[in-house]
Amino acid sequence: MFHSQFINELRSIETAELRLGSEEWFECVLSRNKLSEVTILLSAYFKTPIKRSGEKPSAEAKRMTAAYGGIRKSQTLYYLKQNDREYCAMLWPWEDGEHITLKVIQIDPHQPVPSSRNWFQKILSWFQ
Numbered sequence: 001m002f003h004s005q006f007i008n009e010l011r012s013i014e015t016a017e018l019r020l021g022s023e024e025w026f027e028c029v030l031s032r033n034k035l036s037e038v039t040i041l042l043s044a045y046f047k048t049p050i051k052r053s054g055e056k057p058s059a060e061a062k063r064m065t066a067a068y069g070g071i072r073k074s075q076t077l078y079y080l081k082q083n084d085r086e087y088c089a090m091l092w093p094w095e096d097g098e099h100i101t102l103k104v105i106q107i108d109p110h111q112p113v114p115s116s117r118n119w120f121q122k123i124l125s126w127f128q
Contacts (some may be wrong), residue, residue: 003087003106006045013037016099026104035091035100042089046078053093064088068105 007023017029030038042049051061057071064079065071071090078089086107093100 003082003085006041007104009041010038010102010104013041024106026102028102030100030102032093032098032100038091038100038102042078042091046080046087046089049076050079051075051077053091065090068103 004023007026010026010028011021013030013034015028015034016031019027019029021028051057051071053074053076056073057065057075057077061071061077065077065088068088068090069092071077072092074093076091080087087105088107089102089104091100091102
């Protein structure tokens, strides 16, 4: 399955909120009842997660996800490298038990990794 096809499949799933819908960064909030549908797609594209919910994150998992909000014990992380592209997907369950944030990120090793802290610092610099 190609990345664009995978993202299109994700777009077809009903979400509680679509935050970002591009192929480079897809982010949405799902109702828990959509988790099995999403997990089937994630498994078809990424195969098995490199960190499952309930497992302590490895140093590599922490490094890989630091720019995107990090990874916690309760969260799931998928990773795939195809040609010169890297992709990761993260499932972040909410404390309410009803919602899950899904992030799918296309990482270009030739581009600097975006970081919310970098963006925040850039915005702050406009006012200094």
